[in-house]
Amino acid sequence: MAAASISSPSPTSSSALKHAFSDRVPIRSILCLPDGGASLSGQRVRVGGWVKTGRKQGSGSFAFLEVSDGTCPANLQVIVDASVADLGSLVQTGTCVQLEGTLKEPPEGTKQKIELRVEEVLHVGPVDPAKYPLPKTKLTLEFLRDVVHLRPKTNTISAIARIRNALAYATHTFFQNHGFLYIHTPIITTSDCEGAGEMFQVTTLISEADRLEKELVKNPPPSESEVEAARLVVKEKGEAVAQLKAAKASKTDITEAVAVLSKAKESFSKLEERFKQKPGIPQKDGKIDYGVDFFARQAFLTVSGQLQVETFACAVSSVYTFGPTFRAENSHTSRHLAEFWMVEPEIAFADLKDDMNCAEAYVKFLCKWLLDNCFDDMEFMAKNYDKGCVDRLRMVASTPFERVSYTEAVDILIEAVKGGKQFENKVEWGIDLASEHERFLTEVKYQKPVIVYNYPKGIKAFYMRLNDDNKTVAAMDVLVPKVGELIGGSQREERYENIRDRILEMGLPTDPYEWYLDLRRYGTVKHSGFGLGFERMILFATGMDNIRDVIPFPRYPGRADL
C-alpha cells in the first residue's frame, strides 16, 4: 500500500517518501517499490530502525548493516565508513540506529537493488550483546513467548503483526463497503450469552475488601460499648429537646438543642456504620452481597457480542462487531486462548442463505486482500512456516465454497467409514461434528472450503431458527483446510413463541432474556449472523500452528504477561 502511495517513482523527492509524523523514510517506501528501490538511487534519505545483523569489513574500515524498521519483511542494506561512526557499537544485533545518507545502486551481482551509504549517524540505541535476550541465532517460538515484550523485534512476529493488521483493516473495509455499521458491544456484561458459564468475573469487591481491611487496621472500628454510649447520648439529647418543647422554652434554646441532637445523631450513625463494617467480602444471607459490587450485580467478561449487536440489527439493519471476547476455560491446547478477538456481523431481512453468502464473500475478500496487500509477508510465511499458505489463499479466494447439509455431511462421513476411513469419534446423525470430521470434509473430501448447514437442534444454541422439519435449526459452519471450523453462524429465531419455548425447553431461565425477547415482541424481523474467530483466520492464513503466536499478548491458564 505504501508503494501505491508513491506510485510514480520518478521524480520522487525524499520529502515525499518521508513518514508524515516521524523523522525517517519507512524502509517499506524504499524496498517495496516495483523496482526494489533502484529508481531512488542518488536520493538523500534519513532512515531509522534496528540492526538485524552487522559485520565489520575491510579490516574494520567499514561495516555492513542489515537494518529493519518493521515496515516490511526485507532489510535495508547499509554501509557505514569507520570515519563516520564507531563501528563497534553499530554492528550488534538489536541496536537502534537513525542514519542519514545517500541511496546507491550496489555493485552488480548482489541481491539488493539499492543500499544506503551512510553520511551521518544521528542516533545509536546500544545493546549489550552479553545481556540481550534475542541473539542473532534462530529462536524457538516457545522461547519467544517468554519474552513477549521483545518478540515483535523478530521477523516472524513482526510479519504476523502486519498480516493481522491487514486482516483487521480488510474486515472493516469489507463491512463498510457493504453498508454495515460497526457497533461496539460491551466487554463487561451481565448477560451470559451461551449459558455456558465459563466466564471471567469482573469485580471490585476484593479490592474494596482489601482497602477496608487496611483502613480498619489504621483506624479500628468502635467497640459495642462505644456505639451504645453514642446511642445514649442521642436519647439524652432527644429528651432534652422534648423537655424544652414541653416547657415552651425560647425558640433560640430549642434550635440550639435540636442542633446538638442532630450532631449526636450524626456521630452515632457514623459510629454504627463503622461498627457494622466487617473485613472480607460483604455477605448477605450467607451469600456474597453483589448489591455492593461496582455494578450492583454480578458482572462478567463477554463471551460474544451477538445478542447485544442484535439490538442494533433490529434497528439499523446491517451491523457488525469486532472486539475481544473471553473464555475462562482451563484449556492448554494450541487452539484456545482466554482472550481472543471475534468478528460478528448481523443482518436484518436476511436468511441463512444470505448469511452463507456473506460469510463466503467475507472470507474470500480477506484472502484476496492479503494477496494484494501483504504478498511479501505471505512469501515469508510460505518460506519459513507453511509452503502451501499462499496457494491456499489463492484457492479460497477463487473457488466457490461447497455447501452441504449436516445430514448429507453425516452420510458422507458414514460412507467414508465404510470405505475404511477411521475416526476417533463415532459418526451418526445427531453428533456434533468433531474437528477430525470437519477436516476430513474440507481437506480430503472436497479439498476446498465447505459450508455445513441445518444442524440438529439438540446440539445448537436456543437462538437458532427452528426449521420446518422440527429436528434441525438454520445453523451453518464454514470449514476450511488447516483449521477446520472458521465461522459459525445461523438465522436467528424471530418468532416470539418459538424462541420462548426453546429457552424453556433448554431449561434456561427466561428472566435474563426478557430484553432479547422484546426484540421479537416489538417489530420482529428475520435476521441472521455469524462469528469468525479472528485468530483462527490468522492461523489459516499464515499456517502457524499455535494460536499463542498470532495474538500480540496471549492469555491462557497461568499466563497474562504485561
Place this chain on the structure above:
Amino acid sequence: MAAASISSPSPTSSSALKHAFSDRVPIRSILCLPDGGASLSGQRVRVGGWVKTGRKQGSGSFAFLEVSDGTCPANLQVIVDASVADLGSLVQTGTCVQLEGTLKEPPEGTKQKIELRVEEVLHVGPVDPAKYPLPKTKLTLEFLRDVVHLRPKTNTISAIARIRNALAYATHTFFQNHGFLYIHTPIITTSDCEGAGEMFQVTTLISEADRLEKELVKNPPPSESEVEAARLVVKEKGEAVAQLKAAKASKTDITEAVAVLSKAKESFSKLEERFKQKPGIPQKDGKIDYGVDFFARQAFLTVSGQLQVETFACAVSSVYTFGPTFRAENSHTSRHLAEFWMVEPEIAFADLKDDMNCAEAYVKFLCKWLLDNCFDDMEFMAKNYDKGCVDRLRMVASTPFERVSYTEAVDILIEAVKGGKQFENKVEWGIDLASEHERFLTEVKYQKPVIVYNYPKGIKAFYMRLNDDNKTVAAMDVLVPKVGELIGGSQREERYENIRDRILEMGLPTDPYEWYLDLRRYGTVKHSGFGLGFERMILFATGMDNIRDVIPFPRYPGRADL
C-alpha cells in the same frame, strides 16, 4: 458513501441497488442520491424497515407510512392501499415491514422527492401499541437509558451510531493511510499502567469457590478419622511389601502387593486432598492465594494500552491501538464511563512536535470525514441538539491549532484573572489545569483548538520525557471547544537512567516495569504517542451532553444493562 457506490443514477437497476446479503434495497441508497431519489422513479424495489409513523387516509382506503431502516436519518414515504394489506396492523409505530412496490415521484409540492407505492406486503412484525415502550411521542434521553436494547430504534441513537461508526472507520483509515499498524493490546493485564489503582479485577476465584461449595454439599469431604484410616492402610500395605521383599517372596507376589500399595496411596492422597478443600476463596498466609487464580496472579482490566503498544512501536515503528479501556471510578458525572474506547497511536523516531502534528492531523481528518460522509446525520444533530456542531467541525477541520506552552498558558490565565475573570480553582504555575481553565483557553481566549505542551513533571506520569529545564516534561494536551481535553500525549522517556530514576522518585516499585525498562536497555529509540478518548470525540462532534448516550451500552456505577 452508499451514494458514491451508485454514483451514476441512470440506468440503475434495482438489483444494483440491492444490499448484497439481504433481501432489501437500503433506504439510504434511494434517499441519499444527489437528487433525493427522483431518478429512480419507475423502479420496482423491495425495502424493509420499521414504521416511524403511520396514518390511515381516505376513510381507510389507504395508508401513509414513514419507514426507516436505520441506514440514514430520512424516512421513506410509503403508500399502501387497503386492497393490498390490513392497514390497521401496519400503521403502529415500531412495526417491522418488508414491502415490494414501485418508486414514484410524489405529487408536486410535497417535501419528498420519491415515494413507494406498495404492491405487496411480504412481512409484518407487529407491535402492540399498549405495551410498546417507545411510543411516537418524544422521549427523554434519560428514559431511553432504561431501554438500552430498544433505543437504537430512535432517530437520535441511530444517528449517533452512524456517526460513531464513521469516526471508527475514519480512525482506521487515517492511521492505515500513514503506515501505522493496528495492534490489539491486551484487555486483561497484570500491569497497572498509571499506578492509579482504580482497576477492575478479573478473577475465577469466586466462581471456583461457588463450584467447590456446591460440590462439597453434594459430596461432603472426608472426616479426619477417615483420612487417618486411609493413612493406616497405606502403612499396612507398605509393611506387607517390605515383609514380602525381606522374605524374598516370588516376583508375582511382590508385584501384586506393590499394586495394592499404590492403590492405597492413591486413594489416601485423594482423600487427603479433598480433606484439605475448604469452602470459600483460597487463602495462603492469611491472604488470598492468587497462585490458584486463572492467571496464577492478580489480573485486571486495562486502563490503557500505551505501555504494551510501545513494545511494538520499538519494533515496527508506527502503531496504534483502538480498544476498550476501563476505570473502576465511583464517578456519576456525565463525562465518565467505567468502560470506554481509546485510540492510542505510538510513533518511533518521533518527538513531541511530531506527536502534536499527528494529533492535529488526526482530529482534522475526523472532522472532515464526518462532513464528507455523515453530513445528513450532522444536520440532524445540529437541528435537534447543538446548532453549532457543523460549524465547529468546519472550523476545526480548517484552522491551524494554537500551540502554547504550559507556562504561557498559565500566564494567560493569570492575566485573565487580573482582568476580572473568575475561576473556581486557583491559577499558579504547577497546578493541573482544570476543565474551566482548559475551556477558557480554547473557547474564550483562542476560540479554536489549542495544544498546551511542556507540563510540570510533578503532575504527569513517570514515562514522559524530562525536558532540559529539569522542571517540565514533554507532554501535550489537545483542548477543543465543547469538551476541553480531547487528547493527552507525550514524548516518552527513552533514556534508561532517567526513566528508572523517575520510577523510583515517584515511589513506584521497579519490578513490574522491568519489561518496560528493557525497551530502553536494548536498542532504545526516541518515541511519542497520545491517547484520544473516543467518546469525547463523539461528544465534541455531536454536541451531546452525556457520555452515556454516545456509547451503545454504557457502564457506570450500579449499571451494566445487557
